[in-house]
Amino acid sequence: MDRPESRCPPPGSLRLFVLACLLILTAVLTYPMLRTISLWFHSSLTRSYVSGTYSIVFVNYPNEQIARDVARAILDKKLAASVNILPKTSSLYFWKGKIEESTEILLVGSSF
Structure with missing residues (x-):
């Protein structure tokens, strides 16, 4: 018979998995905002029009x-x-x- 502790993942790996999932979710949800900010920043630094931006x-x-x-x-x-x-x-x-x-x-x- 299996011991109960052999069925559970080690405590550290579960935390790492949850942290990785939160990081991926944060990146996916903030991508549009970060892209817009980076295009605005590039456009203002180079004083040029960047395709994909609108005025x-x-x-x-x-x-x-x-x-x-x-x-x-x-x-x-x-x-x-x-x-x-x-x-x-x-x-x-x-x-x-x-x-x-x-x-x-x-x-x-x-x-x-």
Whole structure:
């Protein structure tokens, strides 16, 4: 008849197995976040665009014609995949110590 202690793994190997499983699980769950951070870090250090990263830019313009001109220039230079122009954006902001209000045109651009 087998002794009961011969069926159980040694105490140290069970701890090692659990630790290895937790390490693998942590790596799998944090990979997307670590990849994003590393791409951002590389892009900021080299000041270059890294494939697989995306950007969205929001810029207000005083009128629709200027917004259209800028949108066409951005698309001509292939700096964005698409540009949206949203009419009549209300902006409130501080200017020279006072709160100002104006109506502007919002230009939204997204990269490849």
